[in-house]
Amino acid sequence: MDQAVSSSALGAVSAVGLSPVQLFLHASIVVKLVMIGLVACSIFVWAVIVEKILLIRRINHEAASFEDLFWSGGSLDDLYETEGARPVHPLAAVFGAAMGEWRRSSRIEGIDMVRGGTQERIDRAINITIAREEDRLSRYVTMLATIGPVAPFVGLFGTVWGIMHAFGSIAAMHNTNLSVVAPGISEALFATAIGLITAIPAYVAYNLITRSLDNFSERMQAFGTEFAAILSRQSEERKAGKN
Incomplete structure (x- = not known):
């Protein structure tokens, strides 16, 4: 008899299915909203990750090319006209701001x-x-720092609600068979899984992207300090020439 009940319960669970689509379709409306919100956050996280990876590669390449031109010994005025007057990357913007102020x-x-x-x-x-x-380059990065810690708790909320839904089904049907409990527990655990899938890339990407942007910020600071020293020496040479 017990074996027959277990077989029937397992058959019911199989009918519901454990695929992500089936788990979503059979979830309660609250858990569905949690899942949709987490999936939207996950898409946003990966969009930011891809955009920042491409951005960091581009600005480092542009900075290297600009530094080669800067240290090639050419005229600073000519470099300002070609690169600094209308800068298209951060290092050129630093050069243009300093050179423009000096002029x-x-x-x-x-x-x-x-x-x-x-x-x-x-x-x-x-x-x-x-x-x-720095503000322009780090745009949306703080969202990763927010989504990383918050997403697991949102998923946990979906888990708690799914378990409550499962117990509600038990109370309504006066039945503790696996066929009654399993769908609610499955959708609850699925919400937790989505929360973790969203949070882990956000947390890891935030640390890596922040470190890369900090390194580039130090690069801009070092260039700005060196260029300010060059302009200071030129100012002193002008003063000495006038005296």
């Missing part, structure tokens, strides 16, 4: 009377540009 300051009469005035403006222009580029 504007050099036109001001009596600028040499204000000690350190030119250098302060150049440093400020570099720092503001670097901060603006």
